[in-house]
Amino acid sequence: MRAEGGFARQLARSDLVLIAAALIASGLGAVLVHSATSADSGSAYLVRHLLNLGIGLLLALLVVRLDRSVLRTLAPFVYLAGVLGLGLVLTPLGSEINGSRSWIQLPGGFSVQPSELAKVGLCVALPMLLAPAAERRQRPRAREILLAGAVTGVPVLLVMAQPDLGSALVLVALALGVLVVSGAAWPWLAGVLLAGVAAVTAAFTTPLLSPYQRDRLTAFLDPAADPLGIGYQTQQVRRAIAGGGWGGQGLHTGDLTSSGAIPFQETDFVFSAAGEELGFVGAAFVVLLLGLLVGRIALAGTRTEDPFVRLVCWAVAAWFAVQSVENIGMNLGLLPVTGLPLPFLSYGGSSMFACWAGVGIVIAVARPPGRVRA
Known part of the structure; x- marks a missing residue:
């Protein structure tokens, strides 16, 4: 059994570029969230964001202590926890915000969004199902692909029932990425794409989406269609980004950001705060930072000979x-x-916890095998 020093040495040999990119992104997010909310709420959102970051880091450290064999064993339970959460959201325990019943309220004013846990669950469940084929040096069999489709379909359907089209698309894209890397034959990949297109088409052509979400789609096609509602919001977001110019208006001095003129800017539209206050240079830095983070995770997947690790990373x-x-x-x-x-x-x-859990999982599986627990 190794001592804490052994774990520290193992962690130090992890991808420090990946860890630094995630930390810088989280810290920059705290600055931008504070800019977007200080006019109305002072430092309240900043404190909560930093608290969420601290919990996310703690969660990542706990996950990092697990080796890949343990994570593979736990994969079904993580997946089932996400599905259970998605099911509970559709009961009276769930609460509706902006036309989507996606949250469960907790004591103390906190809430959780189970769709974020479902993303983590799918990141380990699908590799668990598809890695054995690669270990046999074969393409996934029809039975394995159909099972992977069912495992993906359950959370996608539950998320669409909320409805939350964005999270459903992420889950489908995640599954498609895993199937591509697993070596699945192209007809199966085409089938997944067609299923995703069919789901999106159904969302647009049936009463599945709430009126609020339909207004979002209408505003995308014609921002002037709802000038006092979501159309106003999207126009303000574009004005903020355009007003930043090359160098930005400066932190806490953006005309729209510092005045709190953009609804939900700290969540959906935090990128507009970067565009207005940090300008094109700052916004490009955010894009490059996230690109670096994604690239380092994908690189970890290409450097391993373990199919499970490769699929998890991708x-x-x-x-x-x-x-x-x-x-x-x-x-x-x-x-x-x-x-x-x-x-x-x-x-x-929920997003912060899930993202840091994802980083923790990547570090844990990409680390050379060995016992790291105290």
Whole structure:
């Protein structure tokens, strides 16, 4: 049994670039959240963001102490916990915010969003199912792919029932990324793509989405259609980013950000705070930082000979990449608003906990095998 010093040495040999990128992103997020909320709430959101960051770091440290064999064993339980949470959200325990029943309120004013835990669960459950084929040096069999599809479909359907189209798309993209890396034949990949397209089409053509979410899609197609509602919000976001110019207006001095003129800027639209106050240079830094983070995780997947490790790393990389693209795209007006937070930067405990758990899982599985517990 190794001492704490052994664990510290193992952690020091982890990907320090990945850890630094996640820490810098989380710290920058704290600064931007404070800028977006200080006019109305003082330092309250900053304190909570830092508290969420502290809990996320603690969670990551706990996960890092597990080796890959333990994580593989725990994968079904993490997945089932996420599914259970998604089921509870649809009961009277769930609460509705902005047209989506996605949260469970806890004592003390806290809340959890089970869809974030579902992302973590899928990142370990799918590799657990598909890694054995690669270990046999074969493509996944039809039975394994169908089982992986069912494992993906359950949380996707539960998330769509909330409804939360953004999280459902992330889960589908995550699953598609794992299938691609697993070596699944192209007809199966095409089937997953068609299923995703069918789900999106159904969301747009049926009463599945709430009126609030439909207004978001309408505002994307025509920002002037709802000038006092979501259309106002998206127009203000674009104004803030355009007003930042090259160098930005300065922290806490952005005209729209510092005045609190953009609703939910600390969550969905924190990127607009970077655009207005840090300018093109600062916004580009955020994009490059998240790109570095995703790239280091994917690199860890390419450096290993263990199929389970490879699939886990690419699952987390796909999750962070797709969610970042969607959030930044909706801030720039290139994609519809779906309510997805920007990984590590947006305010929100569930997102912060899940993102740091994802980093912890990557470090734990990519570390050379060995006992690290005290």
